[in-house]
Amino acid sequence: MKHSKDHEQQPYNAQSIETKWQKKWAESNIDDACDDISDQRETYYCLEMFPYPSGNLHMGHVRNYCLGDAIARYKRMQGFNVLHPIGWDAFGLPAENAAIEHQRPPAEWTYANIDQMRGQLKRLGLSYDWSREITTCKPEYYRWEQWLFIKLIEKGLAYQKEAEVNWCNPCHTVLANEQVEDGACWRCKTPVVKKNLKQWFIKITDYAEQLLDDLEQLSTSKGGAWPDKVIGMQRHWIGKxxxxxxxxxxxxxxxxxxxxxxxxxxxxxxxxxxxxxxxxxxxxxxxxxxxxxxxxxxxxxxxxxxxxxxxxxxxxxxxxxxxxxxxxxxxxxxxxxxxxxxxxxxxxxxxxxxxxxxxxxxxxxxxxxxxxxxxxxxxxxxxxxxxxxxxxxxxxxxxxxxxxxxxxxxxxxxxxxxxxxxxxxxxYRLRDWLISRQRYWGAPIPVIHCADCGAVAVPEKDLPVVLPEDLQPTGGSSPLAECEAFLNVDCPQCGRAAQREADTFDTFMESSWYMNRYMSAHCDTAMVDTNAMQRWAPVDQYIGGVEHAVLHLLYARFYHKLMRDVGLFDGDKVGHEPFKNLLTQGMVLLDGTKMSKSRGNTVDPNTIITLYGCDTARLFTLFAAPPEKDLEWEESGVEGAHRFLNRVWRLFEKLNIDIANEDDEKSVKDLRRITHMTIEKVSRAFEHGFAFNVAIAAQMELTNALQAFEMTGTAGKAAFIEGLQALVKMLAPFVPHFACECGERLGFDQAAVIMSWPTVDEAALLQDEIALVVQIQGKKRAEIMVPKDVDQNTALALAKEDPSVCKWLQGMQVVKVILVKGRLLNIVVRPA
RNA sequence: GCCGGGAUGGCGGAACUGGUAGACGCAAGGGACUUAAAAUCCCUCGAAAGCAAUUUCGUGCGGGUUCGACUCCCGCUCCCGGCACCA
CATH class of the missing domain: 3.90.740.10 (Valyl/Leucyl/Isoleucyl-tRNA synthetase, editing domain)
Structure with missing residues (x-):
């Protein structure tokens, strides 16, 4: 047992604690998933929708990643071998727009943003396996997309046709049906124009029936856990x-x-x-x-x-x-x-x-x-x-x-x-997925147009078709369409001069398979490693915004099936769906409207972290609202979260209290009961529903109980320490740095805090005596203490001794008595 | 119009399979400590009546089932999200 001197109070300093632990974690690779087949732990794959590297993290990201991190950390503490990766959805139009504005190639802007945002993610203390980081604009990634595409051409699942398509003028490109919202471009909101163009499509309609059927296994009624809303939206989109x-x-x-x-x-x-x-x-x-x-x-x-x-x-x-x-x-x-x-x-x-x-x-x-x-x-x-x-x-x-x-x-x-x-x-309402884009910053479509042979797929050995990263978009058509060095090539079939396809893939292509790539992120012999897929797939828990309910989530489901059908894995072993459970988080609002740059109502995560520490920011985003609901950002609420951490911090002062006296047995027992009830409640939140707001509330209650506890004897002190230890561990998924520091003060090493979840002592939950509510005609009239397994007659007899119950029974005849074990006794009466 | 989800104090939100409505937090008010402020601690905090004990009412509205309904059933109102000339 440590001595009082060791517990002299230092104020809670978030900055130094967070720096200290982030450094320790990075050194120990404690967050990496283990691919070693000798690892006997059950696997768990937790994934958040990866970010587009727009420049800065916003609160929506923070919320998304804190939710995922809490789940990943909890699962690790439960003894799972957890895969929790992150990467960058790095192709896309904003990079080209920024490139035009700054007169620098989009690649530069993109890579600089990635560096910036990686730093921000690290500052949040998110437990990612950074060794699997993926950047989709790199050839080592998109080459496999090109590979799959030529397989699809071979199978007749990718084809070119002239059709009426949706054209967005400002974005200077065509769009897929899923990317047209209310007749306007999903990105820039400009109404789209119909044009007849020859474009590449992928036959998602061939998969309509499967995509519809497999929705069943994702629904809650069939043991899956996708929100009904998303399932309904997809069903409607497929529109059979x-x-x-x-x-x-x-x-x-x-x-x-x-x-x-x-x-x-x-x-x-x-x-x-x-x-x-x-x-x-x-x-x-x-x-x-x-x-x-x-x-x-x-x-x-x-x-x-x-x-x-x-x-x-x-x-x-x-x-x-x-x-x-x-x-x-x-x-x-x-x-x-x-x-x-x-x-x-x-x-x-x-x-x-x-x-x-x-x-x-x-x-x-x-x-x-x-x-x-x-x-x-x-x-x-x-x-x-x-x-x-x-x-x-x-x-x-x-x-x-x-x-x-x-x-x-x-x-x-x-x-x-x-x-x-x-x-x-x-x-079906569903139409084939138009994947050509007349844009530069995307993966080149691996096709060569030959005057004699027509559209010829680039042979597998010539992949990847590398996108030149040094071109400068000017605002009109894609610079790729004018880049001779890129375009001019010999026809792979007849050897005569031919031209490369200048269009690039829809960027939704990259985000449609990244979840499977993480499992073997650096495999350079195949799109995915089959063994890795069998080990990790499908994603156990996917977390992201509901705005992708049809777009990304439909494409990713489709892609998973395509990958299966070109023989990359066995669907019966790996699963026919990529995401088992889906949590769609709400938006982050300020003054009732969505935080956005264009509205100018953003709160910068960096500012909050500097002011309160990332643990406070994490705690607030999880506590202020249930995950699936919108969250109103409130500075006073953030302060409240910070206050709570300080309260926990100060609990350690109680370790200095002299315990020379007798224990009060009842209060010791009560404290232990609260401790174990809290463990039960918090665990339950993680097991279903992810109601972290409720889980954190329970931890606050435990904190209040610990604070109010009058410690007099050794049993009391032991119960206090037990409660404090449990609290510290249960805080770890939410505020990991804070928890590790507290753990250290309790004499734990980091593994003890972030690798073991407290267990419920069922015996501690039992009570000899319980408070029984006495109702007359269904209305609460009294509360009496009774033995825990009291029978109806005894309970009634005890209730009749209570003066306020007596009052209500006066002149009445008892008609019926209902005892709800452990809860209440209802006496039904009528005038005698 | 169709599909999905909601409606609970001043606010965000709790309430296990029907069983003490309002946990937890925020805001507000009062008090303690302090020269003062911050921080911290204590008290009050759904409405009405009452000095009080206590009583009555109260989970969007109207019915119903039940010993008992925020919870289940029927009929509405309003709000949010999605889709929308899909034949």
């Missing part, structure tokens, strides 16, 4: 719908108009057809019709210029062509309509105004026929003022009358199928 493709012949022509519908039961109600402006039938009709040609042109621009597409007026024009109804043989006019999307289904629809709101509106506007063919059970549904969109019973449908919608769908589909005029079809 089952229906029928129906062929309509065109009058006086050999042409066939194919449409997709989910409501074949309404087929008899078709009164016109509508095709997209880009539909071949429309284009053909426009050849001899200038008015129509003008309208088609207008549609192409309007649909993209209008910010609010939803409220856009429905417009259309008759093509002057008729379609023949496959059942009745009647003719219906074909229209072009601005609400029909070329990219969905077949780019054409059968219009049933009586049973579709959109068709109804269009029909009213252009005075088209409205024919009701479905009614409700009572038969009184009408379509006078609005479409009747429910399913129901068929009417005015000849042979199909009186069938209900479900039967009609089957019967009509079968009828069509027999005659070769229709077939069941599954349609």
């Amino acid at each position: 719908s089952s229906g029928v493709e129906i062929s309509f012949n065109i009058e006086h022509s050999d042409e066939v108009l194919d449409i997709f519908t989910t409501r074949p039961d309404t087929l008899m109600g078709v009164s016109y057809m509508a095709v997209a402006a880009a539909h071949p039938l429309a284009i053909q009709a426009a050849q001899n019709n200038t008015e129509l040609a003008f309208f088609l042109k207008e549609c192409a621009t309007i649909s993209t210029k209008e910010a609010d597409i939803a409220t856009m007026e429905k417009k259309g024009m008759a093509l002057g062509v008729n379609a023949i109804h496959p059942i009745t043989g009647e003719t219906v006019p074909v229209w072009v309509a601005n609400f029909v999307l070329m990219a969905y289904g077949t780019g054409a629809v059968m219009s049933v105004p009586a049973h579709d709101e959109r068709d109804f509106e269009f029909a009213k506007q252009y005075n088209l026929n409205i024919k009701q063919v479905i009614t409700n059970r009572t038969g009184d549904a009408n379509v006078d003022n609005a479409a009747f969109t429910d399913t129901g019973i068929l009417i005015h449908s000849a042979a199909f009358n009186d069938l209900d919608s479900e039967q009609a769908k089957q019967t009509i589909t079968a009828w069509l199928a027999e005659r070769g005029k229709g077939k069941e079809r599954i349609q």
Whole structure:
């Protein structure tokens, strides 16, 4: 036992403590994951979404990494072999913009930012395995992405096609569908323009069904732990719908108009057809019709210029062509309509105004026929003022009358199928991933364009196609497109002069597989090492902002499956999904709005660290709100967190108290109970839900109890030390530097503090006597002390001795008694 | 419109599978220590009534189930996030 002199009080000095421990940790590589197969510990992979090196860490980063670090540290203390890596999502547009502004190549800016931000991360004392640091703009990283891409070309999963694509003028590049939000660029918020361009795509649609099916195993109902919100968003994005493709012949022509519908039961109600402006039938009709040609042109621009597409007026024009109804043989006019999307289904629809709101509106506007063919059970549904969109019973449908919608769908589909005029079809909203970008600061697409051989994949032996890092963007098109040294190359097939593809990959390509690369970060013989994958994958806990719910999280799931299917690993051994559990953290707000540079309402993490230390900053971000909720930054709250650490610090003064007297057995027992209850509560927070705000509150309660504890004898002192030790260890995932320093004052080495989690002594939780709440008619009327395993009759008898209970029982007859063990006794009475 | 999530003191938020509503912290008020300030410590802190013990009301609104409802069910209101002419 140490003597009082050793515990003389030094004030808590965050700066010197943090510097001291960060140095020690770095020296001991204590945070590195162990790849040694002899290591028997169970593995745990904790990952936070890696940062884009924008220049400085912001509070959102701090929150993200503190959450992850708490989990990683807890798991280490629980005896897991933890992989907790970090890296840099280093390609991207801001680097080019900065390059233009500063007249320096983007590489310089990027690497300088990485150095700056690495320093900031280290200042936060985050327990990363720095030996696995990844920088995605380095050839040693992106070469494998290029490698995978040529494999995908071989498998027919990557292809080039001319298509209508989303173009962002300020960013001077095309965008994937996922990167268009409200008709505008996800990055610069400028409305996108439609353009027809030849671009590279990856067939994510081939994986639609898998991506949808595997969402099931991620949902909480199936033992996974992805938020319902994210699962719902992905499900909706994939947008599966089952229906029928129906062929309509065109009058006086050999042409066939194919449409997709989910409501074949309404087929008899078709009164016109509508095709997209880009539909071949429309284009053909426009050849001899200038008015129509003008309208088609207008549609192409309007649909993209209008910010609010939803409220856009429905417009259309008759093509002057008729379609023949496959059942009745009647003719219906074909229209072009601005609400029909070329990219969905077949780019054409059968219009049933009586049973579709959109068709109804269009029909009213252009005075088209409205024919009701479905009614409700009572038969009184009408379509006078609005479409009747429910399913129901068929009417005015000849042979199909009186069938209900479900039967009609089957019967009509079968009828069509027999005659070769229709077939069941599954349609997805998801479209192929457009991965070409007309940007410089990205990974080159490994393709060579040859006049004779066409687009030829760069042979594997010639990889990587290295991006020249010294080019200077000027603001217009990519400097890569003008870099002769890069572009001119011999065709790998015929050997004649050819040109490299000047487009680069969408930067979401890099972030789609980095989680798998960390497992074998420096492997130079393969994209990933299969053994490492089997050891570590999947990520046990992924933490990041919800803004990536569809973008990154969908692409990464897809990429994982691609990597599996090119044979990099066995999905049954490694897992078919990359992220087992997902925690989506809320934003950091200041005065109710998101902290952002553009709003100028940021709080610099550095300032806070300098003022209070990183432990205080860490503690506050975890305590102020539950992880998934938004967190309001409050300086007074930060001070409160700092005060708490000081309070713990001062608990050590109590070690100097003389203990010459007898113990008060009850208070010793109570203290031990609080200690072990706290261990239970804090452990529970880590095991499910990550309610660190509650866990920290529990630690504050323990601190209060320790502070209030009157230590008189040796048992008391032992209980106090036990509580203090447990507290220090439980603080370690949150405020590691502080905890290590406190641990040292208790005589622990660092491993004892950051490698062992306290265990609950069940015996300490037991109480001989408990406070039992006595309710009359469900209302609390008294609290009595009873033996812990009291039975109902004894409890009732004891309750009746209590004067305030007596008062309420006066003149009453006991009807029923309910005892909830360990909690309460409810007496139901009625007037006698 | 559709999907998801919410609504609890002055504020952020607690409340295990239905069982003491408001833990913990912030803010506020009062007091102690101090020449003073800071720091620290103690007390009060949902509303109403009362000197008090105590009582009544109280978890967005209206119903219901139950001995007992912040929690479950039915019907709403409002807020936040996502998607949105998807055939």
